[in-house]
Each structure stands twice: as structure tokens, then as C-alpha cells.
Amino acid sequence: MNKDKIFSKENKNIDQFEFNEEVADVFEDMLHRSIPSYLSTIETLEFLTKQYIQPNSNCYDLGCSLGEASLAIEKGINVDGCTIFAIDKSEAMVSKCKKNLRNKITNASIEIINDDILNIEINNASIVVMNYTLQFLEKNQRQLILNKIYNGLKDGGLFLLSEKITNKNKLIREQLINLHHDFKYKNSYSRLEISQKRKAIEEVLICDNKDTHELRLKKAGFKNFDLWLQHFNFVSYIAIK
Numbered sequence: 411m412n413k414d415k416i417f418s419k420e421n422k423n424i425d426q427f428e429f430n431e432e433v434a435d436v437f438e439d440m441l442h443r444s445i446p447s448y449l450s451t452i453e454t455l456e457f458l459t460k461q462y463i464q465p466n467s468n469c470y471d472l473g474c475s476l477g478e479a480s481l482a483i484e485k486g487i488n489v490d491g492c493t494i495f496a497i498d499k500s501e502a503m504v505s506k507c508k509k510n511l512r513n514k515i516t517n518a519s520i521e522i523i524n525d526d527i528l529n530i531e532i533n534n535a536s537i538v539v540m541n542y543t544l545q546f547l548e549k550n551q552r553q554l555i556l557n558k559i560y561n562g563l564k565d566g567g568l569f570l571l572s573e574k575i576t577n578k579n580k581l582i583r584e585q586l587i588n589l590h591h592d593f594k595y596k597n598s599y600s601r602l603e604i605s606q607k608r609k610a611i612e613e614v615l616i617c618d619n620k621d622t623h624e625l626r627l628k629k630a631g632f633k634n635f636d637l638w639l640q641h642f643n644f645v646s647y648i649a650i651k
């Protein structure tokens with residue numbers, strides 16, 4: 411695994427963060443060292459897939475990056491006739507995802523698609539995962555994609571939504587951010603790397619608070635949902651149609 415050193419050198423003119431080739435090359439390391447409990451979301455997805463997968467249905471990994479969530483779904487599939495659709499709009503990510511998943515998917519068929527998730531149709535779905543992707547969509551597109559997910563899910567289908575969040579309370583918001591930065595520092599990111607990455611990503615990754623997420627899930631039609639994970643300012647929701 412290539413080590414993420416993208417923000418290690420001092421740079422006075424930091425460019426906006428992009429999911430380009432430089433990022434794709436170190437992304438596995440970046441995910442594990444930057445997102446608290448990232449591995450838990452992947453392991454839990456495999457466990458839940460075993461329970462919620464339905465024969466002859468589709469699974470969607472929206473914003474698949476290198477395909478870790480698709481791989482977890484694949485490991486969990488214990489019925490016949492399933493197809494996984496892994497979608498990402500970054501060409502660099504999709505190209506690395508194809509290499510990463512080659513020869514690893516044996517339980518289901520997989521289609522890796524280089525497109526915006528807003529352009530794709532969701533239908534006959536028993537599993538949909540959006541692991542840290544909604545936060546990169548324009549705010550006015552977020553309800554649309556949730557509606558599309560709800561409408562495309564079969565009854566009894568599972569939606570797993572993981573996000574970085576903000577908090578309405580300033581004191582708590584700042585404390586959770588500090589805890590996250592300390593998590594990164596303990597994972598060998600320097601204070602300089604942490605602050606330069608923050609500058610690069612702050613206008614690209616726009617967080618919602620829990621109330622907004624929950625209102626959106628309700629508006630889309632979900633009645634059964636709750637947080638199954640919160641680690642500092644990172645959360646994951648389980649929602650069942």
C-alpha cells in the first residue's frame with residue numbers, strides 16, 4: 411500500500427482537493443488513516459449483506475473509489491443471481507478499482523461504471539451503500555439521490571449511509587474536530603499535513619448535521635433507520651425499506 415504524503419510538504423498555494431491519480435494511488439492508506447472506524451463500516455456491510463441480500467437482485471456501491479465496499483458486499487452474497495454496480499465519477503478511481511477487483515469477485519457479477527451517481531438508474535436493489543460520498547454532492551442534489559435510492563430499493567432492502575458530520579453546537583463541533591485531528595496525528599499525519607488537507611478539502615466536502623440527514627431519510631420515505639456507528643464526527647446509518 412502506498413503511503414499518503416500528499417500534504418507533507420509546506421505549500422503556500424494549496425489546490426482544491428480532487429479525486430485524481432495522485433490521490434487514487436495512495437487512497438487506501440488515506441482512508442484507513444483518516445476515517446475513524448472505516449474498517450468497521452466495511453466489515454459491518456459484509457455482515458449485513460448476508461442478512462439483507464435477496465436472490466436475483468442488484469447491489470449498488472455509490473462512489474465506490476477503489477471498491478472496498480463492493481468487495482464486502484461480494485463476500486456477503488450468499489444467494490444466486492446478484493449483480494453489483496460500482497459507480498464513481500473519478501476516472502482515476504475507476505481505473506484503479508478495476509485493477510483492484512480483477513480476479514477477486516467470484517460470487518456475483520460486477521459492473522464498474524465511470525459516471526456521476528446522479529446519472530444512473532437504481533432498480534431492483536436489495537443493497538445500496540453510500541460510504542462517505544453524499545458529502546461531496548451539491549447540497550441541492552442530496553435529497554434527489556436519497557429519493558432515487560428509496561424508490562429503487564425492494565421491500566426489505568438495505569441502505570447503508572456513512573458520512574462525516576458537523577454539529578449545531580459550536581463547543582461540541584470544535585471538540586469532535588479536535589478528536590478527529592488527534593486521531594489523524596496518532597496515525598502519523600503531521601500537524602502540517604492535517605491543516606493543509608483541511609484547507610484543500612473544506613470547500614469540497616460539505617458536511618450536514620444529524621438532524622439534516624435524518625430529515626432527508628424520512629423525506630425519501632424511510633421509516634426504519636438509525637445510527638449504528640458514531641466515532642467522533644463520523645457516522646453511519648442503517649436504513650431498511
Ligand SMILES: C[S@@+](CC[C@H](N)C(=O)[O-])C[C@H]1O[C@@H](n2cnc3c(N)ncnc32)[C@H](O)[C@@H]1O
Nearest residue numbers: 429473475478498499500526527541542543546
Ligand atoms: C470518500 S470516497 C468514497 C470511499 C468508498 N466509498 C469506500 O468505502 O472506500 C468518495 C468517492 O466518491 C466519488 N464521488 C464524489 N461525488 C460523486 C458523484 N457525484 N458521482 C460519483 N462518484 C462521486 C469520488 O470520486 C470518490 O471516489
